[in-house]
Amino acid sequence: MKQLIKGNEAIVKSAILAGCRAFYGYPITPASEIAEAAALYLPRAGGVFLQAESEVAAINMLYGAAAAGVRALTASSGPGISLMQEGISYLAGAELPCVIADIMRGGPGLGNIAPEQGDYNQVVKGGGHGNYRTLVLAPDSVQEMADLTRLAFDLADEYRNPVVVLADGYTGQMMEPVEFPAAAMLPRRPAWAVDGTAATRRNLITSIYLEPDQLEAHVRKLETKYRRAEQQAVRFESHRTEDAEIVLVGYGIVARILKAVVEQARAQGLAVGLLRPITLYPFPAAELRRLSRQALAFLVVEMSTGQMVEDVRLALEGRRPVEFYGRCGGNVPSAEEILRWVRERADHYWPAFAPEEMADA
């Protein structure tokens, strides 16, 4: 049965149903409800909740829990994610799975606590040191906060790599109906874990490889995983792109607004569609290239000064013009303002697009 629930709370319930039994975190708006819900529910399910002394400690506690073979979760927002980057690098280097929810707020510095998408670069492009990636999932609804959290745990285990659920303050704070899976699962401890038994005594969790050849081999192994993810893990949603001549690109809450823009633009006779990346890494580059055969232009909207837009440009390799509209600082663009911009760009790319004039003729 569907329940009306906040995005932040949905993450926790879904995580526990997916077998998460450890949460370590540090409060920060707009992510704190995740820690609060974890504090309430994890002990009931026989799991560990601990408010750590800092995000630095929290991410290293995740490292410990993951090393012990437990599905573990943390949550934070911009400033806290910045502090976690070193630990995330260690987790990736030591091939430890875990799930990190980043409920983005305004930056840089203390910025503000309103919704923004300014953490894209630090989350999707690494942020920590060394040759590693995190897999990044971008929910656009409360149902997806639940569904993608579950998927995040599965991907983390499959790739033995940290997975980030990247959402914004609105998606964390809003309530929508959610259907949870009826049954809870609890995966077995993986064979590589160090779990204090004779069987795993020879297991070792580390990220240090002193010899250059050894380290290169290790980094190549990580790279192979990322190439495999690029082949197998890409997810996106296409909305009315079949005949679209202008393709809007946006993720998370922005994509929801863009859906309204698509409807309003269609009502005005503009052939507009939406591509919503669900995985930000791996990025749906092939789908963008496929769409470039039919689309005249790609219009990217973000709540940032333009971060994902660079990945769109990289994917399209100059095949089609890519333009950008962004709001930041916690301002969320309205469907109306985006529609005005889309119409203006449509007129530019295809004067014949202007439907009223056509009707007049």
Next chain:
Amino acid sequence: MPEYTVIHEKARSFYDLYERKAELQHQTHYCPGCGHGIVHKLVAEAIDELGIQDRTILVTPVGCSVFGYYYFDVGNVQAAHGRASAVACAVKRALPESVVLSYQGDGDLAAIGTAEILHAANRGENITVIFVNNAIYAMTGGQMAPTTLLGQSSTTTPSGRNEWNEGYPLHVCELLAALEAPVYLERVALGNNKQIMGAARAVRRAIGNQVKSLGFSLVEILSPCPTIWRKDPVEAQHWVRDEMAKVFPLGVFRDRGTEAGARPAAAPPPALDEVPRLLGIVNGSRLMTDRGGATVDWRIKVAGFGGQGVLMLGEVLAEAGLDAGMEVSWLPSYGPEMRSGTSNCHVRLAAAPIDSPLVSRPNVLLALNQPSLEKFLPTVEPGGWVFYNGQTPPRNGVRADVRVIGRPFTQVGDELGDARAGNMVMLGALLEATGLLPDEAVEGALKRVVKSERWLELDRRALARGRAAVREGSLP
């Protein structure tokens, strides 16, 4: 015949051959006379004696002992610089049956990892910390450590540590002894054989405490680093005994090993099929009244002061919409805006799946205060509804193209028993005027959202009063 036998035997908890090491697999990477080698031996012997090899998990730091896992035939986890105790806490909490050792140097524990060790100790984590204090950053070539002695030269204190620039040597045992939770804190040294025997006893004690589940134990070991100190192994031992121990007095700083009871064990986990219920996840189907019709699309903005029940009014609408078989979304304002006293939320109730949960062009505005009315009235779609508190028309003009209902909703709430019930008076008026939601759905929603009986009763009366106000035009 001598009465003793010489045993050339390694502790069982050491590997026979150090295969994880690239070369010279029969010896360690430590320099001759290095304290780490001795401490390793003491730890391995304690593990053997306590019979816990299979259960032991060693967390190694960043420092000269980063490769502890070359030698210890136990579960091994290598941690980031300074974070070994944080990692150890989580390993232990995940595996209460294991015996978790956090092995750390003075840079690792007392500089970059100060917060982690302090809080691990303060929480009384049931782990054992082996703290090797050699008064220097050895691995990185001899920079100052927080424990470097005054006057001691290092590559970053070329003319000796000066208290006016670098402060004083940090006394970890004394610092942690200020906390309630630790069970055992002792400082020992490796300055001669007698001291080493004492260190062996302390290490065994600290690990034994964990086996008995007593809580946090830490042994600080003053330890020679002949290489960086530029002394031969014998001189280095003397320096530990004669110089370091003067600054860092040896002794027991805390010992509750005898009086402390075992920590309470965690409750057994629930059966897996109990978990959804424990999370408050309800299965079964909702009684849908299926109302609304195919074209319904309510875009509602609720706004007012914090404390007027703005978010709750929105929540009742969304919950009721769900019962009525509609698609729903509820989006609050949050943060500083709330702190400055205003609050608003966006509610959508629709037949079709909801695209944007943001309401920028509402067709219903519920303005519980004057500033909200003035701010949002211009955004209301022509033909939409506006409900506001009071009878004064907004200063920024009246709009002829919207339906406006102004009543003293808050005042009515106050008369009914609490001004905060004004939000439900307004909801009653909205329902009556628009037929937005069926009664059963609203009643079901109220029961889910309002937890107290007193408020439930008050809210029901408030709703009825609001309905009557519109039906009979009975409010002033």
